[in-house]
Amino acid sequence: MKLPQFDYQAPASLSEAVALLMAGNGDARPLSGGQSILPIMAFRLAEPSLLVDLRNIPDLRGIEISAAGVRIGAMVRWRDILDNAQLKVVLPLLPEAIEHVAHYQVRNRGTIGGSLAHADPASEMPAVALALDAVIEVVGAKGKRDIAAGDLFTGSLSTSLSHDEIIVAVRFPAWPAARAYAFEEFARRRGDFALAGVAACYDVDAQGRAKNVRVSALSIADTPIRLKAAEAAMEGRVMDADAIKAASAAASAEVDPAGDIHASARYRKALVGTLLGRALTRAAARTAR
Amino acid sequence: MKPHHGAHTSNTYIGAHIERVEDYRFLRGEGKYLDDISREGQWHAAFVRSQIAHGVIRSIDVSKALAMPGVRAVITAADIEGDIPTIPFRRPNPTIGPYAQPIIARDKVRYFGEPIAMILADSPELAEDALQGVTADIEQLPVIIDCKSAMADKSLLFDVTGSNLASIFNADKGDVDAAFAAADFIIRDQLSTQRQTALPMETRGLLAEWDAKNGKLTVSGAAKLPFFNRSTMAAMMNLPETAVDYIELDVGGGFGARGEFYPEDFLVAFGARKFDRPVKWIEDRREHLMAIGHSREASCDVELAFSKDGVMLGMRGDLFLNIGAYVRPNGMTPVRNAAQFMSGPYRMPAIHIAAYACVTNKTPAGTYRGPGRYEGNFFIERLIDQAAAGLGVDRLEIRRRNLLTHEEMPYSLATVLPSDGRADTQCDSGDYRVCFDACVQEANWAEKSKLQGKLIDGRYHGVAIGCFIEGGASGPQENARMVLEKNGDISLFAGSSGIGQGIETILAQIAADYLEIPMERITVFHGSTNLLKQGWGSYGSRATVMGGSAVIDACKKLLALFRISAAKRLGVEPDAITIAEGVARLADGRSVPLAEVASDHLEVDGSFKNQTPTYTYGSAFAHVAVDPGTGHVDVVDYVVVDDVGRIINSMTLHGQVMGAAVQGFGSVFTEELIYNDEGQLLVGSLADYLIPTASDYPVVRCVSMEQFPSPTNPLGAKGAGEGGIIPVGGVVTNAVANALSSFGVQPKTLPLTPSRVWEMIEDARVRA
Structure with missing residues (x-):
């Protein structure tokens, strides 16, 4: 569990970083918070020849809040998100989810961009990005492009990023005033990888009905997934106990999780529904206030 | 209440809440562990471990590794001349000989992780790099992973024995057939506990140095039993014992696993000697x-x-223990203990238990805090709660009626054969109902029991109580050497070893009380084989009782020498002198302080011999709340009350009890070493092996009593390092069963993972 040999560079600009990754031809990897790549290397599961540390690149920093929404630089750390009082108002689902990320020490180092690029299906951030229709800004040798969250995750620990592309920022659309939301996950110990988790939000119309429903789940498939059947069960309904029950049942019915050493498939399938039921109960209580 | 039979002294360190001497350096980051030391020109070892659980080794090719940068050598079985040494047993019996572990695999591999080669390189990184340069051609054999297939002899690990049973221990007492014939009620169940490891936070580490000129081997990184390991190493190396030293540094936890003699102990030393590095x-x-x-x-x-x-x-019945691929030095201890101690604190007139030690293609087993006792306690406490329900007897009453009383002491447990030297044992002292009643009080059972099975805010509440005994004070002997230094301070060299339990504090307290001098004037050195001629170490909850009693003997001998020295100086007969608070006095007012006789080079060897174990006993209470949606179990309250004979330091004692209880929660809920059918271990990091963390179990309360001192030693103390973990499986699982009584859930196996708890509830719902 000692690190294999590798070279290290910490360029001061995005273009230099992209050039280094390009030259690495797939054998170079960006380093952001290092909370996943370094343990993976220590386990000798990956042995990149070069780590390109993004810490010195100013373009990757900062949280910008505007009428259009929120833009968070890729190197913004979990701690920065939790410390930002405005985010609790303008994008409250995000900090609520980030509270569940690992432990204090990891939250001090881990970054939003690193988590999205790492694409661990058990991570909170990919599921939140999916639920909130986030757009991922990336830059590579061929220039800039935007990737919708739904198009980023292609499998467990794999994305549609090419080897020379770096995530620059994540954009979240503006948060409507009448939006209900909640994030729920269950882990064996606080801070462990969740056995399952859900992010849910919807807008409440004048008649109190749920509109623009978005529900995503983590740790239930190879990628974070939208729970479309649960969304359909909610869309246009007043989120009372019956509606919540229907959404919960739909969520359990539509997922097909795998079992592992921590939990059976059968348990995870039921757990998704249980967690969505709890999330929606809290979400509804929030709008009632 | 009986008086203590320890000597009365003017100091009162014993029994006090005294902060640990060790903590001054630990809290300042000044602890010195094995990885804190390095030697000029040292090589680093890394082990190639079999990825095949069972197979015949056809060939091992190390050529690629040897060609890698920084690699100095690769050792395989081919480098060992003659027979491959096997690791000796600490508690031998007539049947286990063929199952001893060889220090490296030569013809056959028997478990995933068995060492097949050792790389020596200039850095740990380069050594690890070179692991990929060794290829082993291993012809796979059928894999045995559980006792059932082991006992069916579907594949033999050791062809020479013709069996996968290393030993069968029989625990017997009274006429069990007559007892069952006369019974009004019989409860029977099949239960199991899962494979775990002790998981000290500091992993193992060794630094071996060979002094070619003097033919001397020094091994740093000793723990638990340095003297036994020294004699083992000396025999394997064909060296006299005096040519080997084991040096003990700070040790980050033992719990039974750390400090035993493992294959790596020999191989690292072998490499140092072979290459003189x-x-x-x-x-x-x-x-x-x-x-x-x-x-x-x-x-x-x-x-x-x-x-x-x-x-x-x-x-009556059978126990099956999956001991893995070999019998390690203490591999039989959990097996024979489970058989002997399952009856625990209860009056059990007739017993027949057969305990089968099954060899399988898994990592060889050894002891883990409360070995065999934790398992046996889980089994009997589950049976007792089910019996209470079946008989319609209150759960408190069924225990209280069967707990041993003062009048019955000493009380004989079942005899276990084949004998490992401890076939017979007796509970030494105590009234087990006293702790039980105190636990019932402390837990507020009268109120808490009203919650049984209740659904409150979405969680089902349950309570349970369980009882245990803990064996301590493992024999045969411990030594302590004491030297009066020039400045009048005392250096105390103990054969006991430090594994994080605080013996520097405990032994200094005892010495300070018996010498009647301030504790600050005593410095304790411990563990290493170069400190005194012979010692035993720390295992079987022995250091306080055995080491502490040896310290008392040394104190008495030192005071006797002090008396003689002082008498000479004062020109009187020794009898004329009174010693108090480190000063020898005469009736006429003349006096000689201890420091003044330092020029006489006072030095004494103290020892304590004792083959009779102590039995701390107690009761534990658990209140749990079960979330039926997630299967999560919250330990709302946990109380343990024990009687340790005599409390030496209430702070370290409670640290032991709480730490052990929390470790037990890990056993009940999260920790499991899971294998696949090919015998590969699926748990590779602490993200998969889930030990309790600081925030998981905030409420553990402990109360310690000292009403019945042990008659076996001058302190009256009893070993108390393991009792905290013994009852956890039984009492917590019974509380979960109690919480889920409306579903009729009866857990049979651990751990109680959220998935498993939810499935039990769900299956019960489906059945209903």
Whole structure:
């Protein structure tokens, strides 16, 4: 569990970083918070020849809040998100989810961009990005492009990023005033990888009905997934106990999780529904206030 | 209440809440562990471990590794001349000889993780790089992973024995058939506990140095039993014992696993001697999980016989312990302990238990805190709660009626054969109902029991109580050497070893009280084989009782010498002198302080011999709340009350009890070493092996009593390092069963993972 040999560079600009990754031809990897790549290397599961540390690149920093929404630089750390009082108002689902990320020490180092690029299906951030229709800004040798969250995750620990592309920022659309939301996950110990988790939000119309429903789940498939059947069960309904029950049942019915050493498939399938039921109960209580 | 029979002294360190001497350096980051030391020119070792659980080694090719940068050598079985040495047993019996572990695999591999080669390189990184340069051609054999297939002899690990049973221990007492024939009620169940490891936070580490000129081997990184390991190493190396030293540094936890003699102990030293180079090895966590002793994988099919009013009449059945691929030095301890101690604190007139030690293609097992006792306690406490329900007797009453009383002491447990030297044992002292009643009070059972099975805010609440005994004070002897230094301070060299339990504090307290001098004037050195001629170490909850009693002997001898020295100076007969608070006085007012006789070079060897174990006993209470949606179990309250004979330091004692209880929660809920059918360990890091963290179990309360001192030693103390973990499995599981009583859930196996708890509830719902 000692690190294999590798070279290290910490360029001061995005273009230099992209050039280094390009030259690495797939054998170079960006380093952001290092909370996943370094343990993976220590386990000798990956042995990149070069780590390109993004810490010195100013373009990757900062949280910008505007009428259009929120833009968070890729190197913004979990701690920065939790410390930002405005985010609790303008994008409250995000900090609520980030509270569940690992432990204090990891939250001090881990970054939003690193988590999205790492694409661990058990991570909170990919599921939140999916639920909130986030757009991922990336830059590579061929220039800039935007990737919708739904198009980023292609499998467990794999994305549609090419080897020379770096995530620059994540954009979240503006948060409507009448939006209900909640994030729920269950882990064996606080801070462990969740056995399952859900992010849910919807807008409440004048008649109190749920509109623009978005529900995503983590740790239930190879990628974070939208729970479309649960969304359909909610869309246009007043989120009372019956509606919540229907959404919960739909969520359990539509997922097909795998079992592992921590939990059976059968348990995870039921757990998704249980967690969505709890999330929606809290979400509804929030709008009632 | 009996008085203490320890000598009365003017100091009162014993029994006080005294902060640990060790903590001054630990809290300042000044602890010195094995990885804090290095030697000029040292090589680093890394081990190639079999990825095949069972197979015949056809060939091992190390050429690629040898060609890699920084690689100095690769050792395989081919480099060992003659027979491959096997690791000796600490508690031998007539049947286990063929199952001893060879220090490296030569013809056959028997478990995933078994060492097949050792790389020596200039850095740990380069050594690890070179692991990929060794290829082993291994012809796979059928894999045995559980006791059932082991006992069916579907594939033999040791062709020479023709069996996969290393030993069968029989625990017997009274006429069990008659007891069952006379019974009004019989409860029978099949239960199991899962494979675990002790998981000290500091993994193993060794630094071996060979002094070619003097023919001397020094091994740093000793723990637990340095003297036994020294004689083992000396025999394997064909060296006199005096040519080997084991040096003990700070040790980050033992819990039974750390400090036993493992294959790496020999190989690292072998490399140092062969190449005349210091060789250092630090075990990483992944290999720790596959290489250090495992424990606890046990199952039972046992029945208890009762009279209609809940009096225990007898116990019979079978225990199956999956001991892994070899019998390690202490590999039989959990097996024979489970058989002997399953009756625990209860009056059990008739017993027949057969405990089968099954060899399988898993990491060899050893001891883990409360070995065999934790497993046996889980089995009997589950049976007792089910019996209470079946008989319609209150759960408190059924225990109270069967707990041993003061009048019955000493009380004989079942005899276990084949004998490992401890076939017979007796509970030494105590009234087990006293702790039980105190626990009932402390837990507020009268109020808490109203919550049984209740659904409150979405969680089902349950309570339970369980009882235990803990064996301590393992014999045969401990030594302590005491030297009066020039400035009048005392250096105390103890044969006991430090594994994080605070013996520097405990032994200094005892010495300070008996010498009647301030504790600050005593410095304790411990563990290393160069401190005194012979010692034993710290295992079986022995250091306080055995080491502490040896210290008392040394104190008495030192005071006797002080008296003689002082008498000479004062020109009187020794009898004329009174010694108090470190000063020798005469009736006429003349006096000589201890420091003044330092020029006489006072030095004494103290020792304490004792083959009679102590039995701390107690009761534990658990209140849990179960979330039926997630299967999560919250430990709302946990109380343990024990009687330790005599409290030396209430702070370290409670640290032991709480730490052990929390470790037990890990056993009940999260920790499991899971293998696939090919015998590969699926748990490779602490993200998969889930130990309790600081925030998981905030409420553990402990109360310690000292009403019945042990008659076995001058302190009256009893070993108390393991009792905290013994009852946890039984009492917590019974509380969960109590919480889920409306579903009729009866857990049979641990751990109680959220998934498993939810499935039990769900299956019960489907059945209903």
